[in-house]
Amino acid sequence: MLNRCAIFDNDNRLRKTDICLRIGKMRFRLCFWLILILPLTGQSQVVINEIMYHTEHSSQEWVELYNAAEDTINLQNWSIADANFSPKRIISTAFFVPPGSYLTLVRDQAAFETQFPQSDSLWVLEPEDALPALNNSGDVIVLYDAELTPVDSVEFSASWGGDRGISLERIAPQNPSIDPQNWGSCLDPNGGTPTRKNSISIQSIDLAVFDENIRFEPAIPRESTSYVTIYALVYNVGLMDASGFRVIVRDSTQQTLLHEFVQETPLAPGDFIEVMTVYADFRRGDQVIEVIIDFDTDQNPQNNRAQQLLHVSPDAGAVVINEIMYAPHPDEPEWVELFNRTLQPVNLRYWYIADAQREVVLTDVSRVIPAQGYVVLVDDLPTFSAVYPQLDTAFVWQPPEGLPTLNNSGDRLVLSDRRVVRMDSVQFTANWGGQDGISLERINPDAAATDSTNWGDCLYPEGATPLAPNSILAKPVDLAVLTLTIDPDEPQAGDDLTLTATLQNLGRTEVLNFGVRFEELTTGEVIADITVTTPVPPNGAIQDISTTYPNAPAGDYQFQARIDLGSDENPANDAATATVRVGNPPIDLKLNEIYYEDDPEWIELYNAGEAAINLSHWMLADADSTLYAIPEDVPLVEAMGFLIVTENRDQFLTRFPAASCPIIQMERFPTLNKTEDEVRLLDPYLMEVDRAVYRVDDPAHSGNSLERRSPTADPSNPANWVTSVALDGATPCAENSVFTEVIPEKAVLSVSPNPFSPDGDGQDDVTFLTLSLPVNLVDLTIDIYDVQGRLVRQLVNEKRVQANKYPQQWDGRDDQGDPLSIGIYIIFFEAINWQEGIHLKGKATVVLAKNL
Incomplete structure (x- = not known):
């Protein structure tokens, strides 16, 4: 921005004109002394x-x-x-x-x-x-x-x-x-102008360009920057108009003309022009950009030339932290290795390295790291050379202020260029690797330093690889099969299986035009040969390749996906396998009733599905996981039908001669515990179909079977298993005596018929009370009160009874057997299961009526 400000002396006469310039944060003043008429002393x-x-x-x-x-x-x-x-x-x-x-x-x-x-x-x-x-x-x-x-x-x-x-x-x-x-x-290069005009005198014709008025955009260009715009200001600091002058912009380092401009329009005193040009062919490093005013009549050529240093930094990641010895053996030095990823040498003068505590300059003289080469930074060069005497010390540098001290538990390192722009950084911990005299090596210099999986222990016996490729260095070509997945993960017979191979390019170059073969290893069947033409970028890029195995029959399968890439340098990771068991279609076969007493023990199965089930090669198991085979010639379990498996068929039929479903005697039968146990039903592929977990709480009911209350409730919940209340103590081949579609979440008391009329006419003379509870054995009381709150009948007062579907009837009489009058009566119940800490209460009303 250009401002003019006139300054006057005490006599109000013009003394000088200031031209003040502000360029960004830079300000300076050019003073032009114009028409002055001041008396001199003497x-x-x-x-x-x-x-x-x-x-x-x-x-x-x-x-x-x-x-x-x-x-x-x-x-x-x-x-x-x-x-x-x-x-x-x-x-x-x-x-x-x-x-x-x-x-x-x-x-x-x-x-x-x-x-x-x-x-x-x-x-x-x-x-x-x-x-x-x-x-x-x-x-x-x-x-x-x-x-x-x-x-x-x-x-x-x-x-x-x-x-x-x-x-x-x-x-x-x-x-x-x-x-x-x-x-x-004085501005003259000689430092003075004796016997001639002063260098800062105002000339009649004087154009000027100054170093500080040459600027670049972007101010800090990188090697990958497309172009740099150069701006320069040319001032008329003389007393007369100037025109016909030429402005030249050039790269004096490369001797390249960038721009040439002729100002034909007069430039008035105190004014300036801005010259702009675009520079696209710059190089990494330092280039001197020079602006030259070519004006033959200029009376002060000393200010006709200015220059500014254009420093083009390498791109971030051009030089990286490659190896760190942060926990050396006693009396051995710490060191950090840098690697130049580019194909050009890089001057590291005034670059910096810092840990979590302090920052130091790498070198204060011009020193380069070779293209694709290494430099090791050390804190003690003589000690390092004694440990690694074979190394070329030209590339082993001791920073002027020493190397930051690294923590054995982990630390942070930041590498910055001369503009303090971050080149690379890593914050590592001891669990990344590198302990006890073994260096921490980078696997892939092209991949992120912040990724812990990109680092590991040096594998060489020497424990480190300074000024040499790392022992775990990623190979140029290395395509790996990370995983092979199968969808669905629990397939049934007839399902289509989707096989997906997840590939990762662990190498440092792009790969394409390779093959992936899918096959089933147990049969040798080739499922698909796929040619991949889509490029997979380097440095950890992921790509999924999928195929389908249609209509899979039931059975066990082992699939493999293998890469076919002749240039791959690490074939050990070119394949991955996955196994899957394809089961039969969903089977709704239930463990329905268990008889754990002797003479003989037996288990009832119930087919709740719509199709018959073949039990050939099926298994039973108890809590100790021993397998017991169901005979191969077993008949089908019909839809909605029952089947009994027992240790002794004849003894079973002696006890239950009316049993009407298939009765199968097993060669070996699990020994069932009389207090608590577990029974598992397994299909031919040993996939669990059903499981029963029971606990016997009432020894008084010994001799009765355990019946499943609800076929839809969790069979592994002991609350779903209840002692049979059937007169025969069991219900083989028939609906369970405690059957209910759904186990109630709370206590439910139902009364039917309601109203009832106990008048001896044979119709509704009694009402039935049915109690459903979410627990098995309880201490139970059922009391009946009239509307005045008087106890008229105690129907039940028993300990450890099987309350579910507890059938009770009331004939409309009190405890003395006398008929009660018509009216509304309230039935209260209380059920306590002390073992499980459950206390349930409830009530219902019933109407006692009589025919008129």
């Missing part, structure tokens, strides 16, 4: 114009005078003084200085001419009384005429300008000497 117009006061030796000091008058001035008997105000005669004879001319007063003319041999010696004078010695921190200089009248004076300080070997120059002779804004450091 009668003459000779001024102090340039001062060399800060030199290595006082003999090199000098002061330049300038005749700004229109007449020639005679300096005979003029003198000069410093802060001591003791005038030193310049010359006692006539010495004439023409208008617009310069005279340089020196302390030692020989020393001066050695430093500025190009100066006009006719206008170099060593004062007769010697030039006063000047202080490096600043001083006072007073010029006197022959009458010792002050002609000009200046009291300057080091802050005004001038430095070791660089003079302090006056910008405008017409402006006051005492104004620090009228002075500045």
